[in-house]
Amino acid sequence: MTSDLAQYSVVLVYSAMAVYLIAFISFILDVAKRSGDVQLERSARQEQRAEARTVATVQGGTVVLERVGAPVDRPRSGSRFERVGMAMMVLGLVIHVGSIVLRGVAAHRVPWANMFEFSLTGTGIIVAIFLAVQFWQNLKFLGVFVSGLVLILLGIATVNFYVDVVPLPPALQSYWLVLHVFVAICGTGFFALGAGLAVSQLVQTYRQGRGGDVKQLRFMETLPDADRLEVMTYRVLLVGFVLWTFTLIAGAIWAERAWGRYWGWDTKEVWTFIIWVIYAGYIHARATRGWRGARSSWLALIGFAAVMFNFSVVNLFFKGLHSYSGL
Template sequence: MTDPQLALASDIAIWASLAVLALALISFSAHLAITGAARQRQSDDTVLQHTPLPVGARRTSRGADPSDTSPDATPTSAALEPPTVDHPAGVTRRWGVLGMQLTWLATFAVLAGTVLRGLSVQRWPLGNMYEFAIVAATFALVVFCAWSLRQDRLWLGPFVVLPVMVVLIAGKIWYTDASQLMPALDNTMWLSIHVTLATLSVALFVIGAALAVTYLLRDSAERTNRVRGWLAALPQADKLETMTYGMHIFAFPLWTFTLITGAIWAEVAWGRYWGWDPKEVWTFVIWVVYAAYLHSRATSSWTKRKATYVALIGMLCVIINYTVVNLLITGLHSYSGVA
């Protein structure tokens, strides 16, 4: 039995969360632009203050001593590096804080929509692509918001909010009316364990991919000495790469358990642990690619930049598994619910 009223309330909550996330994206983007411009000015002033002037010349930049032509004014490598402060002094954070507040509001809305969807069908809301999308979006937002409680992650906001919006919009495109599960999925224990692990892993991989993109962009800018605009608002490339690696270190074991619990559930449902079903194959492919990333990251012959590209290939495999395999390839896991 399904409850149409609860299903409708769930749909409204998800649509509302999309609207709020759009506002959060605008606020986070404004924060990046303002902070990046301030850091760029700060960096330019630092370099200018340490550049020697010709004899008799006067310095006119902000805060500089017009008569300072001492040998100590020669440029140093430290002076040419972008500032490492978390936030420029005297620069407003109101746009970033507003974006974070809106993200919290959207998180509660998505969570409410997910819970209402489950209540409307009286089961774990993971029976089709639409439900997978809203649960994965919920996990991604909860992880990002919880992480932001411990450290300032306002700069990461656009890179998390945008893919979450894409996931929710895709879920709406592949929307499925609230209904009961197909027989193969009608196992509450393994549905809640296996698919929950899968959605949580995907959510962490999405955040990991967001961090990987920020690292590659910032690293390219640092290599060419063009850390300008909003890129100046990001942490330094080595810190971004460390965070990227840490997120994948946490997500990979969860995907490993996803693979294991899926095999156990397959034995319960179909009487075998492994049958080379397309979904099983691509789940294993994803595992191999992310294992390759972690291995290449720990191998001295690979640069961190090259290893990060492997992580993004893993994200591409996740997208293929979620879209192409679900929609275009027929198998025992064909339960997208899309006509």
């Protein structure tokens, strides 16, 4: 029964990946449509400006000058491709959650005790955070980044990290596994979203530095400007930093209960602290040293690269008390 549930979980993983692929393609088509719409709008506005004329009318004894035929700014609404992409992300998450639940039921525990399970749950959290933040801010333009990242991570996890359900090592048989690792996953989700915003900010900065006349990046005109993107990056990463701080503290408490010491310079502990230092430096530099714009975005991306290094290289090639990759 346990093996059957684990296999059903894998089937749902592949099903979720297929849905995320549809979402990715839809978001790509939305980007292409945005570029085309921007070009058409530019042409229409130029024609309107050429045809516009000034008309003088008398209202209540006052001469009023009115620009007839002048271009009018209209708010842009999401395309049908964007709506399809968001719908597929919601459907993909439902299937994704089903795979996580089945894996947990098969293992009789929370499903994040090895690299495969961490990847499975972590990618689900990334999608959930992406969808949840839409109620705070319209970040649908990150759909390409999020769906693409989730597809890559799930593909690597199912091909390279998959392991059968096995009992927990003694050190992991603790309620701290539920709390500590789940908060770490949530922090990683916010760091991933912040990385997507940082990339968008860098691209927008480049486009604006070229006077906005970059044919391949016309769709960026439909996104917030570079300053606004940088502020959103900071706010998202601030939430991730708070969660990561709790992860570091909770990990030390768990280490004392499991191994009798709060800190032992284990490789995983060191890299968790390095990540914390990078993001603390990002927040400090931005708040006190005026590191705004491209410099802060590059630092944010360095932090996310450290997160990915900690998850992949440290787990696979460094031995220590935290070697729970399952491989």
